[in-house]
Amino acid sequence: MTLHPFAMEFLQVGLVVGLAPGFAGWIKVLKCRLQGRAAPGIIQPYRDIRRLFSKDVVLAENASWIFRFTPYLVFGVTVMIGGIIPLISVELPLASTADVIALVMLFGIIRFFTALAGMDIGTAFGGMGSSREMTISSLAEPAMLMAVFAVSLASNSTSLTQMVSVMTQTDFSIRPSLAFALAAFILIALAETGRIPVDNPATHLELTMIHEAMLLEYSGRHLALIEWAGMMKLVLFFGLGIAAFCPWGISPSGDPGRLALAFVLLAAKLLLGGAIMVLIETCLAKMRIFRLPDYLGSAFLLATLGMIAFFILE
């Protein structure tokens, strides 16, 4: 009995929505353990979201419709992206709606509206957060595109499902272009998801915030939705990296056995990836903002080198 593609789609989206807070919790627990602190428990993010949903929304007087609309948009688009990236199977009906370029654009929509919402109320911190976020994205997005181009060269297509199929079916070989692209992708993922060394997600000092500063004014269910979307974005970036660089295990069909195997492998990869990210976060310190162009320039350089290496060496 194979699952219908739509069923797989719902399954995947449900997994992403349901387990993203758990993943965020796992990251938090690892980080605390590594830093020698007592951890709050893996299901703490669930408790936080439930708490936030039960609270009132406090809106500023001059908040426009953008401010009220953004959380729903952000959450919705993130859920949609969750349906596009192949995490456990390649047979996703929604996957053909967007290739990697459109995917990058979707992430861009999220960022665009968040930045607008940050500036909406007119506070200084919101504006500062928005401008910083936009600076980072203007440097990171070209690098991100280059990195995915480097991967798409190998499989001759920019569709993620196509990339996954090609990668899983060809024999293992050391490809320098992919190695470079992977390095670039890791650098960019750290920037896009707002982790150390680019941005400290746990900071409470407004002047050091980049992403958090845009969300300072949100409360109640709005904040719950945005936080949840942020956790999902982390999972999805990991999923994107896994699909592009390490897709072995993703089921090519709807067979439940293979799906279960794919899920187990995905969980293992996420846990491992999370651990590596925590290690990076603990070992590095947050960079000063004026160093960011150098950092993202290096990412761009690595991605372009990956593309060039493809032509030169392969």
Added chain:
Amino acid sequence: MIILSLLGISILVALILAFVGDWKYAPEVNISGSLLTFAVSLVLAFQVYGEGGSVAGSTYFFVDYLNISLVVLTTLVSTTTAIFSRRYMRLEREHGRVGHWRMRFYHAMFQLFIFAMLIALLTNNFGVLWISMELATLATVLLVSLYRTPNSIEAAWKYFILCGVGIAQALFGTVLLYFAAERVLGAGGDALLWTNLSRVSAQLDPTVLRLAFVFLMVGYGTKAGLVPLHNWLPDAHSEGPTPISAVLSGLLLNIALYALIRCKALVDGSLGPGFAGNIMMGFGLISLLTAAFSMLRQKDIKRLFAYSSIEHMGIATFAFGLGGPLATFGGVLHMLVHSLAKSATFFSVGHAAQMHGTQEMAKIRGLIKGNPAVGWGLFLGVMALAGMPPFGIFTSEFLILTATMKEAPWLAPPLLLGLTVAFAALFFKVQPMVAGGKAPGQQALTAANIPVFLHLALVLAPGVYLPVFLADWFHLAVEILR
């Protein structure tokens, strides 16, 4: 066998001088070592004249008409420079500009430099040619900064870096040459031997050789001082002790040009004479014109003559680029007589600078009145360099000009322009120095006169009468480059 003994002598003397370089008779050891190498090279020359070219040392070394003339020239100039250096360095030692360790270093490196140049001339292997050129540069880098003044250190640093970068390009060119050669001759050391390569030059792949020649041109051209890669030359040749300036200007530039014309001979076999020749003509002409105009603006006497070296190397490169028997003959003759004239001039310049304690031309006056040998030596040397008849340089320049009129008449005006401007610059700068009253503060000294006048006599000889056997010799040398 003789070749190996020639090389053995100079390295042995270098080792000896490393230990006894500051001894009272060290300069005499230096002179006798160089004289011995000169004698052996003459024996080798007679052997070549009698039997034609030969190969020695399991095909690693070889002599033919072209490089034996340069070998004889190198050993001769090294002997006369050693004679000059005896008086010159003694004065420097007395003035305290050079200490005990530096004298040892100087003498040892002098011989090592000659050794490296001899290897470069006598080797059959293009790779070893590269290695010995780099060795020659390295031997002289620290000699340029011997006086440890800020300017000399800067000059030596520029020399090291720019020549190093340049010669790295030449190594890449050699790698490409080996790549092309390997496809025809098979892998292994034999593929880089000149004797093998000249036989099969028509079979070497043209595209690869084209690329290889560009890199080799840039590389060895830097060492020969061709514009625009010449920035190190005026500084390096003017900051070191004068004997070093003399050998650098007189000998090392020749070796670089020699390497270049060997490469050109190979490339011509494969690509036909147009490609390499045009590149060399272009570089040569630009060097001539740039150097000639730069000479008008110099204030330091050694820099003036360094630019003159660039100019003459440009003329020689142009001649070899033009090709054909007349121009090549002129080029070979030019290399030889320019060496002799330039080193003679540097000898006089060195003593003139010592007499006045400065290298600025504005402060040097009345040389003929103060020390007639030095003054006349300088004046006659400059006449020779400027191309006045009856000196040999006039002969070679005339030959080159004639060939240009025949083959490429539209290039004759720039050539003439460069020659004229250089002539004017030299005269304009040197005339106030030799004529007129003595400068205040001029010190007397006993100059080393023999080297200067010996060289000048040798330069005069081809202009007046070229012995038949020498003419034949040059013809045979030219044949090698066809």
Added chain:
Amino acid sequence: MAHPLAAQLNSLLAALILLSAFALLTQRKKMAIVHTFAWQGLFLAISTAVIGFASGEHHLYISSLLTLAMKVILLPYILYSLIIKLKIHREIDAVVNIPSTMLIGLVLVVFSYHLTAPIRELSSLMTRSTLAVALATVMLGMLMMVTRRHAVTQILGFLEMENGLFFAATSATYGMPMVVELGVALDLLIAAFIFGIFFFHINTNFDSLDVDQMAKLREMD
């Protein structure tokens, strides 16, 4: 050659050499630059050994050992001790505009790829595609020498050029004849001693190793 894994490994090492060339362009700390240079030498030595294994040219093993001894151990050690003695290990280089330097570097890589295209057509060796990386390393070494203001880093750019040339020799022709390789290594060693002495002279005379101070001699005085 029936060694696809060796060819892939060689490509990977070539990519790493290129990466280290870019890393050398953008590092700020002196010690980090010396370490990166040592890594590049290590990749070069391993690559030479791999090529030697795959092609059956056993003299490449000797070359690999020579590279290891000189470029991974001896030269970095000399530089390391020079840096300590000159007391400059805490100095930070003011690098000229990292993003534009990297862009120029990328252009140079593409240019060298274009330049070595005819050789790639002709060659039948398994390493023919890495010649572009070798020439790129040479050019990046030159770029490093041009964009740096400190004598030590300029010399490191020069040594990087030598690395690139050695890699070019192994890529194009499975290594130069042994006598040439030994001669080049000897020249490099002598050059190392000379520039070591040089650093002390410059330091004593100018009280710093900033190359901009040595710009007094000019073309037209």
